[in-house]
Amino acid sequence: MAVYTDVSDEELADFIASYRVGALTSCKGIAEGVENSNYLVHTEAGRYILTLYEKRVARADLPYFLALMEHLAARGITCPVPVHDRQGRTLRELAGRPAALVTFLDGVSVRRPNIGQCALLGEGLARFHLAGETFPMQRANSLSLSGWVPLFAAIGSGADQIIPGLGAEIERELGHLTQHWPADLPQGVIHADLFPDNVFFLGPRLSGLIDFYFACNDMLAYDIAVCLNAWCFETDASFNVTKARALLQAYKGVRALSPSELDAMPTLARGAALRFLLTRTYDRLNIDEGALVKPKDPSEYLRKLRFHRRVKSYRDYGLGED
């Protein structure tokens, strides 16, 4: 949860008045998003989310994220849409931070997705990948293999403070992934952080995707691997192959997966697990004094990484009978 930046009443009123959304009627800081400050704003015209981008989001990347949301929404993906101010701008400044006003999405995120929700996610992810095909901007994935090496260097001996032996295990894993990381898979816009808290449901349907602030251009199948990690493990660390099968089958129903994408899935899943193991370890070692969020547990992703290391082929993710 996070509201890092306070906005004064006058600043807020002036800011809202610069949009064509009527007068402000309410503004509540909300406990959502780790990286930014978010406010749920009611005006005479409706509901909006006001986001102030904090230091972990690079200002230079914001045009990519905002344009992507507009691009996706125009192609039928339900996601927050940046509102244009009276001058036509979507990227603004407020309280010394880059800021944007986006439309509010109905829906509720689920903590423990069920099989049906995993299928809806798979379908939604594939639709998102197709909608992104024509997005013209580019942003490299700073948290892929080339980013993990310096991140691991920054963690250094701290890894073993978190979990004894973790440093050596990460080093071996990085060695393996450097040798086996795929290079020729289909690329496109990926969400890269599509955890259950970034997906909204309304009754029996997926009602929207949020939080595009890790989106980038990378292998589409890597996005699936992130979701296998985030959606298909139970809280006791067991892998729910039925959920994985539901996710992958639903994905395939919208966008076909090539044999090389399937073959690479265990490697991509190891990489995705390593990515969150590394960032969580780093965050645990570098707790911001001003942070209002408890750092997440790195060991959860170490267990997931070890699971994928034992996987023999994509068939272990539930696609065996196909």
Add this chain to the structure above:
Amino acid sequence: MAVYTDVSDEELADFIASYRVGALTSCKGIAEGVENSNYLVHTEAGRYILTLYEKRVARADLPYFLALMEHLAARGITCPVPVHDRQGRTLRELAGRPAALVTFLDGVSVRRPNIGQCALLGEGLARFHLAGETFPMQRANSLSLSGWVPLFAAIGSGADQIIPGLGAEIERELGHLTQHWPADLPQGVIHADLFPDNVFFLGPRLSGLIDFYFACNDMLAYDIAVCLNAWCFETDASFNVTKARALLQAYKGVRALSPSELDAMPTLARGAALRFLLTRTYDRLNIDEGALVKPKDPSEYLRKLRFHRRVKSYRDYGLGED
């Protein structure tokens, strides 16, 4: 800001279904209230605040608070109204906590109230006092003089860790207030915590009062003294007598202040300043590991206390010419 208790999707859906408010469409933890967990809930029927009462609120006091809100709302005070569930109950349980669903209030709280807002507050406070006259329930003020002594004992030598000499200064003040605390002033229901963040404005009008979880029966003039402290000092610790005059004049326009209430005002203001000095000092010394809120600065209220100690009569609060 605070969301101390997480509610699972299933629990939340079941809880909302037990009210006649339609299906849940959105639920966001909000950064409001220090004592409790608050969610801004949208349903098919409208907007609500869901509050989970955390340990600092005594369960036995909740019927008083909830009944007070219903009583006030029925008498024209705009405040959150507890929603009755299908069985007619307002006090419920959710995620192992006492919980209530209340109506949502439009409006924005101001960080630095202007003179006009101080006048609106004075008028609103007097209307609230009149509306409370017929409220039949009783709750003692646990944070008045009789509560300050054990609170100071619990702080002990810790006071001087916060501010050198603070212990002796509090002790002298407690001695003075014990001798001079008024006993025969008009009593009634007081809010007891009517800081600017608990008062909403919409354009040129006061749109509502919230957070009745310190409400109790005590001297009405003490509630004014709390507001003089919370609304009429500038951030540089200077006392804005124009704001105080606006607040008091507007209050008097609705509910007359007796000569003894006016004479007692400097003493009540010292007491009100001491109350927040004590609780802030205690909170600073007893930072909860799980707290998501930074403890407020005690020295702000030490400066306010010292100001009121120099005050000669209520005329120093801007009522001189009357």
